[in-house]
Amino acid sequence: MSTQHQAIARCREFLADHQIAMGEAINIRHYTDWSNYKHIQPFAVVFPKTTEQVSKILAICNELKQPIVPQGGMTGVAGAGIAEANEIVIALDKMNQIEEIDPYASTMTVEAGLTLEEAQNAARAADLYFPVDVGGRGSCQIGGNIATNAGGLSVIRYGMMRDHVLGMEVVLADGRVLNLMNKMIKNNAGYDLKQNFIGAEGTLGIVTRAVLKLSPQPKELTTCLCAFPDYLSAVKLLRHLQKRLTTPNAFEVMWDEYYQLSLSWMQNHANPLSQHYPIYAVFDVEGSAEDLENILAELFETGEILDAVIAQTQAQAHQLWLIRETVPAEISSTGRPLCFDVSMPIGQLGEFKAICQDRIAKQYPQLASLFFGHIGDSNMHIILDLKDQEEQVIDDLIHGLDEIVYDVVRQFKGSISAEHGIGLLKRDYLHYSVDENALNVMKQLKQLFDPNGILNPHKVFKSI
Amino acid sequence: MSTQHQAIARCREFLADHQIAMGEAINIRHYTDWSNYKHIQPFAVVFPKTTEQVSKILAICNELKQPIVPQGGMTGVAGAGIAEANEIVIALDKMNQIEEIDPYASTMTVEAGLTLEEAQNAARAADLYFPVDVGGRGSCQIGGNIATNAGGLSVIRYGMMRDHVLGMEVVLADGRVLNLMNKMIKNNAGYDLKQNFIGAEGTLGIVTRAVLKLSPQPKELTTCLCAFPDYLSAVKLLRHLQKRLTTPNAFEVMWDEYYQLSLSWMQNHANPLSQHYPIYAVFDVEGSAEDLENILAELFETGEILDAVIAQTQAQAHQLWLIRETVPAEISSTGRPLCFDVSMPIGQLGEFKAICQDRIAKQYPQLASLFFGHIGDSNMHIILDLKDQEEQVIDDLIHGLDEIVYDVVRQFKGSISAEHGIGLLKRDYLHYSVDENALNVMKQLKQLFDPNGILNPHKVFKSI
Numbered sequence: 001m002s003t004q005h006q007a008i009a010r011c012r013e014f015l016a017d018h019q020i021a022m023g024e025a026i027n028i029r030h031y032t033d034w035s036n037y038k039h040i041q042p043f044a045v046v047f048p049k050t051t052e053q054v055s056k057i058l059a060i061c062n063e064l065k066q067p068i069v070p071q072g073g074m075t076g077v078a079g080a081g082i083a084e085a086n087e088i089v090i091a092l093d094k095m096n097q098i099e100e101i102d103p104y105a106s107t108m109t110v111e112a113g114l115t116l117e118e119a120q121n122a123a124r125a126a127d128l129y130f131p132v133d134v135g136g137r138g139s140c141q142i143g144g145n146i147a148t149n150a151g152g153l154s155v156i157r158y159g160m161m162r163d164h165v166l167g168m169e170v171v172l173a174d175g176r177v178l179n180l181m182n183k184m185i186k187n188n189a190g191y192d193l194k195q196n197f198i199g200a201e202g203t204l205g206i207v208t209r210a211v212l213k214l215s216p217q218p219k220e221l222t223t224c225l226c227a228f229p230d231y232l233s234a235v236k237l238l239r240h241l242q243k244r245l246t247t248p249n250a251f252e253v254m255w256d257e258y259y260q261l262s263l264s265w266m267q268n269h270a271n272p273l274s275q276h277y278p279i280y281a282v283f284d285v286e287g288s289a290e291d292l293e294n295i296l297a298e299l300f301e302t303g304e305i306l307d308a309v310i311a312q313t314q315a316q317a318h319q320l321w322l323i324r325e326t327v328p329a330e331i332s333s334t335g336r337p338l339c340f341d342v343s344m345p346i347g348q349l350g351e352f353k354a355i356c357q358d359r360i361a362k363q364y365p366q367l368a369s370l371f372f373g374h375i376g377d378s379n380m381h382i383i384l385d386l387k388d389q390e391e392q393v394i395d396d397l398i399h400g401l402d403e404i405v406y407d408v409v410r411q412f413k414g415s416i417s418a419e420h421g422i423g424l425l426k427r428d429y430l431h432y433s434v435d436e437n438a439l440n441v442m443k444q445l446k447q448l449f450d451p452n453g454i455l456n457p458h459k460v461f462k463s464i
Numbered sequence: 465m466s467t468q469h470q471a472i473a474r475c476r477e478f479l480a481d482h483q484i485a486m487g488e489a490i491n492i493r494h495y496t497d498w499s500n501y502k503h504i505q506p507f508a509v510v511f512p513k514t515t516e517q518v519s520k521i522l523a524i525c526n527e528l529k530q531p532i533v534p535q536g537g538m539t540g541v542a543g544a545g546i547a548e549a550n551e552i553v554i555a556l557d558k559m560n561q562i563e564e565i566d567p568y569a570s571t572m573t574v575e576a577g578l579t580l581e582e583a584q585n586a587a588r589a590a591d592l593y594f595p596v597d598v599g600g601r602g603s604c605q606i607g608g609n610i611a612t613n614a615g616g617l618s619v620i621r622y623g624m625m626r627d628h629v630l631g632m633e634v635v636l637a638d639g640r641v642l643n644l645m646n647k648m649i650k651n652n653a654g655y656d657l658k659q660n661f662i663g664a665e666g667t668l669g670i671v672t673r674a675v676l677k678l679s680p681q682p683k684e685l686t687t688c689l690c691a692f693p694d695y696l697s698a699v700k701l702l703r704h705l706q707k708r709l710t711t712p713n714a715f716e717v718m719w720d721e722y723y724q725l726s727l728s729w730m731q732n733h734a735n736p737l738s739q740h741y742p743i744y745a746v747f748d749v750e751g752s753a754e755d756l757e758n759i760l761a762e763l764f765e766t767g768e769i770l771d772a773v774i775a776q777t778q779a780q781a782h783q784l785w786l787i788r789e790t791v792p793a794e795i796s797s798t799g800r801p802l803c804f805d806v807s808m809p810i811g812q813l814g815e816f817k818a819i820c821q822d823r824i825a826k827q828y829p830q831l832a833s834l835f836f837g838h839i840g841d842s843n844m845h846i847i848l849d850l851k852d853q854e855e856q857v858i859d860d861l862i863h864g865l866d867e868i869v870y871d872v873v874r875q876f877k878g879s880i881s882a883e884h885g886i887g888l889l890k891r892d893y894l895h896y897s898v899d900e901n902a903l904n905v906m907k908q909l910k911q912l913f914d915p916n917g918i919l920n921p922h923k924v925f926k927s928i
Contacts, residue, residue: 104811184842186882189897195659216707243680347568378648418650433653
């Protein structure tokens with residue numbers, strides 16, 4: 001009997017029938033993630049209801065050396081949750097309770113299968129706020145957000161998922177349960193073990209519960225669109241806002257190709273500015289429109305802002321944000337998007353864009369590369385639409401683009417993954433951003449936490 | 465020849481004479497830290513000037529299995545930097561350069577021997593701000609701040625040292641250099657290895673360089689002293705400020721025994737409030753006095769604030785802060801202080817105080833225990849003055865007090881170390897806050913990073 005059959009047979013001793021799906025009974029949502037990288041029916045999907053069940057499942061798989069792949073909402077775009085046909089998936093969908101909201105500590109204690117949106121809603125209902133937010137909020141799960149150290153538009157103000165996890169319970173490959181359920185802001189009692197599991201993409205342990213740090217609800221926001229003569233002027237505005245007003249809740253930069261394409265796709269939407277400019281930022285910031293106007297006026301005087309519009313109504317704010325949101329939404333729904341998610345020191349993103357776009361244009365003149373991003377977090381996204389490319393060259397094309405983008409990232413000592421993780425899709429380029437000694441230590445940690453290599457094998461890097 | 469003689473002999477091959485101190489030539493500042501726990505002349509102190517020298521020193525010690533203790537400014541209070549007589553100290557005093565301030569990225573790249581105050585000053589000179597601040601700022605070093613995950617009064621607004629370290633260079637026990645010098649806010653390329661060395665008290669590696677995240681300079685602050693009927697009313701004010709105004713830059717709570725003692729020690733200083741109350745908070749917050757007054761007025765109406773004074777001048781603000789600062793300063797200079805640094809969920813600190821103080825009073829009626837702390841960070845300090853106790857019972861007394869305080873901390877699922885670390889002094893109580901599985905994983909990490917147990921041995925926990 002194969003190890004996967006043996007493992008499932010032993011799991012049946014403590015899991016009910018509805019906690020195990022096999023073959024055609026497996027919902028196709030378990031086949032792939034939002035990258036659509038490959039579609040595979042895993043051998044089985046198990047749905048534990050308790051930490052003890054997770055522990056037993058892992059102990060069995062560890063003993064049998066049976067690979068097991070943790071899945072959350074499968075909204076990732078790096079293939080980190082995709083299982084092979086001989087692998088067992090563990091899905092925490094049935095562990096989705098909110099255990100407690102503590103208004104004094106300003107914390108929320110949850111099971112890892114809770115969706116991000118449910119966590120956000122529960123916080124809001126308690127007059128608090130869980131600031132991590134990503135497009136997949138309706139289906140992505142807190143456990144997955146932790147495993148990928150989720151980012152998003154609000155990182156500039158509130159930080160990444162890592163900054164919102166006060167405590168966790170995590171099950172190790174051999175079934176040992178680590179209770180790290182801390183509710184305190186300060187705790188220096190020994191090594192901060194939980195950090196190892198945040199952003200490890202499920203390769204070192206499976207998070208089963210977490211204590212999340214909540215924030216006060218944001219105050220009223222003013223939305224603004226600004227145009228600049230160059231990239232560094234956009235950075236300068238950001239630093240002025242931070243110094244004089246406060247850190248914006250979101251600050252997104254777009255270059256003109258992106259801006260123009262967006263407007264062309266937005267029906268009945270005229271350019272809210274009087275003409276086109278090299279680069280734009282749309283942002284939300286707390287504070288009055290008057291305070292904001294004063295800051296903008298000063299930078300207008302020095303020529304560092306060329307044009308600006310402050311939304312006067314909610315509807316106008318929404319329209320300004322649509323300029324930022326339309327391109328990826330449209331390419332995702334009607335085209336064949338290829339997205340990059342890289343980071344480098346903030347001052348260099350403009351230079352990176354120029355070099356990278358130039359190299360892409362020279363090698364692939366038929367492709368338009370569109371640059372935009374969370375520049376306050378050092379994070380640039382690039383999107384291309386491959387829908388008009390011939391099917392047989394697509395793989396080579398993607399490979400060629402990867403080579404160009406990641407080579408330029410390496411030149412700038414940047415990261416090939418700002419917020420999307422490594423998974424399978426960027427695994428071969430990890431050494432562009434991580435030197436040999438560091439990569440070896442990562443492999444040593446993998447060996448320490450998962451000596452049999454059963455946990456999400458070959459994700460992030462090839463297991464030994 | 466002993467291993468320590470051999471090690472120093474080999475270090476002489478690449479270190480100049482003035483980079484090695486032995487015997488009487490060792491400055492007594494290397495004997496102990498601010499805990500005064502014990503005074504020991506180490507075998508030698510080496511002062512590397514480059515990362516390469518650190519690497520060579522560690523490789524030699526690792527080969528010879530010679531213990532080596534990293535020291536910063538020796539302002540710690542847990543004994544983590546104290547070396548035994550057969551141990552070699554490595555001090556990074558000569559690696560104290562500021563390599564770069566990047567105004568676009570808002571980062572500072574420094575060597576680990578730089579003092580905190582120099583880092584703060586350099587940030588300010590660049591119109592930026594490095595918010596980590598502790599009493600030892602003039603002598604403590606960035607490397608030590610990282611190794612202890614330093615806290616302080618500003619954590620509530622800005623976070624701990626961990627939140628300000630974007631990148632680091634760290635030398636492992638065997639001399640391998642890990643280059644983790646990231647300047648980006650977002651970087652999800654593999655495991656975030658640097659987290660392992662933050663707060664590890666020099667037991668897993670020696671940090672040689674760091675990239676620090678800088679903030680905008682704070683805006684003008686309003687200082688206020690409030691009195692409350694009970695502890696939870698103080699927490700409620702904090703949450704109101706956060707929601708309506710912003711998070712205070714510091715928010716310190718004192719119970720009445722502490723407050724009265726402070727006033728009695730402050731010459732010519734009348735109570736700024738009209739009478740005494742059960743509990744007080746002094747805080748600094750951005751925003752106008754008028755906005756603050758409106759919030760206070762509402763809570764005054766509901767009886768959750770009993771009295772308050774807002775400083776009208778810098779001098780008044782200073783006087784209000786003196787009430788918070790006088791007790792520890794006075795006991796440290798004229799008495800024999802015993803301090804505790806614990807944390808637990810914010811809502812429970814009041815209950816903890818009542819139980820803990822009661823148990824101390826019952827067992828040691830001759831001692832006054834004074835409670836105060838950074839309650840927004842879940843952090844309580846307790847200070848006692850042992851100066852009138854007989855010398856021969858002091859050790860038993862300290863042991864007895866440790867037992868009481870840490871036992872109550874354990875009941876509340878709190879931490880025996882909020883911000884001071886474990887070092888030697890709290891090592892025997894680590895298991896009060898860390899369960900067996902977690903402690904075992906910490907030991908596994910120690911074994912992985914330092915298989916010969918040469919790095920700051922027996923600190924945090926007894927090495928295997």
